[in-house]
Amino acid sequence: MTQNPTDEVIDAKIAGVSRDVERIRRMAYYDRRHLPDLVDSLCELAKFRSRKGESDRAERLYREALSHCEESPMPVAPELIFRIHSLLGYHLDSTGKTEEAMEHYQQAIGISGRCPALEPAQIGVVHNNLAMIAKRDGRIAGAEEQYRTALRYFSKSGLEADPRVAAVHNNLGVLQYSQRKLEQSRASHEEALRIRLLVHGADGTHTDLGQSYTNLAAVHKALGNHVAAAGYLTKVAALGTVVPAGKGLMETSRNPGGGPEPSL
Template sequence: MSRASALYDLGVQCRELGQYARAETLLRQALALTSGNSPRDLALVADASNDLAILFKHTGRYDEAAALYRRALTISRRVLGSDHPRIAGLYHNLGGLEHARGSLAPAERFARRSVAIRERALGPDVVDVARDKAALAAILTDAGRHDEAAELLADALRVFERTPDCESHEAGVVWHTLAAVHNRSGRPDDAESAYLHALDVKTAALGPDHPNLAVTLNNLALLYHRGGRHERAKATYRRCLDLLAARTGEPEHPVWRTCTSNYARLLTELGQPAETRSRLGPQDGCSDDDLPDGVAAE
């Protein structure tokens, strides 16, 4: 194994553990050491660019992520052609990035391309296609197309339930999105159950302190907040913020900004002193909406 490949593998491991600063250093080093034009070198550049883009998307550096995803897509098309499952994975990731930016129309286009390419290559009943359908469902949920989203989520869950490792992070993301569908359809009790199950599944897959739990914690806290369960909302917001502060080191992280603002609003409603709220820092990301979750294609 080359040094660049070893650095890449270690960078991916650190990213998956939520060790984002270390992962960025390793992935940049892998890219710097890969300068050839052989198929192997080009594949490594595409893979490292994709993984670095995933990291940047998780930490809110969306423009950098977009440039790296497109670099990976250009290289991968040249090496693999336009209909390879790896191309579908990059469309999946671009869709997730546009979704995070709130650009639903391009997000849906990318997500549908991902589903179409992967279904043609692999058939409809594999985990990768289920993951693509779940990502598309999350986009449709935010677009208010709840029935279509629920149908896609049911398809995805059937695949996960037939898969030996169905208690995976991917399954947790499906449950998170299903909770959002329930919530926006006026079923808060079903939403709470689904968010709690999503947390259980994601915690089992990632551990209790992984930053990818934060988006589900924020949405669960917001559900409690809306339902007048203020003490439970406070505890859940705090858990979300503590987790992000400890693991990402990024006060500009989009989930951090949203959760901070939602928590500050709750404290205001409860008459908490201004100095208590001021310790939370900038509060410009307030959102009445559930945050989307997503799994990047590796």
């Protein structure tokens, strides 16, 4: 059976990082001052194991990394601890372990104040993911608060044409639509589209544009603006995007901007 090229790349990454882990593990056995380096390598290996779909192995590696953080005689950079909690939270969330995921996301947020080298956008990604959990749990007010907090952190990064910012506006718009806050939802989706047009261009064909057009069509239809709704559906058709019948608005994944895990 022919192997997917992406799988081949991941396998090569796993092989290389595994060698690094074993080399540093031997060094740390004799000199525990190397434990922070081992933590970093374990985190990298866990990330690729997670991408490979090896859920249990990835989780064990993340937890081993956290245990070494606690026992290391040398300080482990708080940014690295944030990264482990964030990635483990994402991994647990993607495997259905929502409660544990939320705990690790919250631990990441808790340590973020001690991370001067951390980009505010990295914190914003975690707040977006917490918002999505809150929405799934029916904690609507908490979800909206988390989305708005995510947007504040992205704003601190000075990011304008960033697909992650558009994704948070999109998800906030979906939440507002579910509450029948239609004008607020329209504004959120228009902002998401504005950013996506900056990223992909007015003639772009990216699926994110199709998502925004689809969602704006639904919002305008709910508002009674049938001409505007039809206009957006025409744009959807031009992109070749399939509109999911009866599925409601389209939400962006727990990693806004794409990729197999948060951009950390």
